[in-house]
Amino acid sequence: MLADLMAGAKEDALGRLAGRPAAVVEAAAVDAPPAIDALAALAPADQVKIIAEVKRSSPSRGALADIPDPALLASLYEQGGASAVSVLTEGRKFGGSLQDLEAVRAAIRIPVLRKDFISLPYQVFEARASGADLVLLIVAGLDQATLSSLHELVVQLGMTPLVETHSADELARASDIGARLIGVNARNLSTFELDQHLFGSLTDRFPADAVKVAESAVLRAADVAAYRRDGADVVLVGEALVTGDPVATLEQFLGATA
Numbered sequence: 001m002l003a004d005l006m007a008g009a010k011e012d013a014l015g016r017l018a019g020r021p022a023a024v025v026e027a028a029a030v031d032a033p034p035a036i037d038a039l040a041a042l043a044p045a046d047q048v049k050i051i052a053e054v055k056r057s058s059p060s061r062g063a064l065a066d067i068p069d070p071a072l073l074a075s076l077y078e079q080g081g082a083s084a085v086s087v088l089t090e091g092r093k094f095g096g097s098l099q100d101l102e103a104v105r106a107a108i109r110i111p112v113l114r115k116d117f118i119s120l121p122y123q124v125f126e127a128r129a130s131g132a133d134l135v136l137l138i139v140a141g142l143d144q145a146t147l148s149s150l151h152e153l154v155v156q157l158g159m160t161p162l163v164e165t166h167s168a169d170e171l172a173r174a175s176d177i178g179a180r181l182i183g184v185n186a187r188n189l190s191t192f193e194l195d196q197h198l199f200g201s202l203t204d205r206f207p208a209d210a211v212k213v214a215e216s217a218v219l220r221a222a223d224v225a226a227y228r229r230d231g232a233d234v235v236l237v238g239e240a241l242v243t244g245d246p247v248a249t250l251e252q253f254l255g256a257t258a
């Protein structure tokens, strides 16, 4: 599944490249207003922090929510106390787009993550040109040289890479490239199975100075509290927020560890 998602996202990016040359997107990326310091916004604190996701559908769950106005949803996330907003820009399985990212960026003041299946520098330039402050890099989908060069490019453009892992080996690869914001995704990207204990089993493998992000498998406040007990600085939540009342759910989740 991950290979298919990576291949589809690459094909779509190459399609966009045919209509909007790399030089144009690179210039737009350089000219964009500076990125917000997401590492500071997500730094460890007394309370757990939440990255709230704009997620219409997914391969594992199908349709989740229509979300006709992603900017409005993102504003509610900000109002509810989210520290950053994740926008799924993949179109085939998640129903997202760069237009969603741009609308969200224009509506809020907290950092915005481009969550996609990134394998090309062009996608990183697109992210910055569309106003992203963070870019997701999935270790399992990239060889080490590509992971390292994309990570460097994200940093060069003033953004923060969120480096996603699923195992001790992948955490070591994230550590080797100097990643400072590292996620463990509870969702197995091949089988879609969720393992909420994976994060806790890997907590002591994070580099000492890394911000620890627990991704997926949060449906209730108790799930946030469990991740916090396991050492999460940040949790990334999609489904629970797009299928419920976003402000009330965020307040409940943030209250879970207060």
Ligand SMILES: O=C(O)c1ccccc1NCC(=O)[C@H](O)[C@H](O)COP(=O)(O)O
Binding pocket: 001, 005, 053, 055, 058, 059, 060, 061, 185, 187, 189, 192, 215, 216, 217, 218, 236, 237, 238, 239, 240
């Ligand atoms: O959500 C999926 O089905 C999925 C399948 C394959 C690759 C990625 C997938 N999701 C991306 C994410 O990592 C989640 O959207 C994110 O962590 C939020 O998860 P959740 O709170 O469980 O919706």
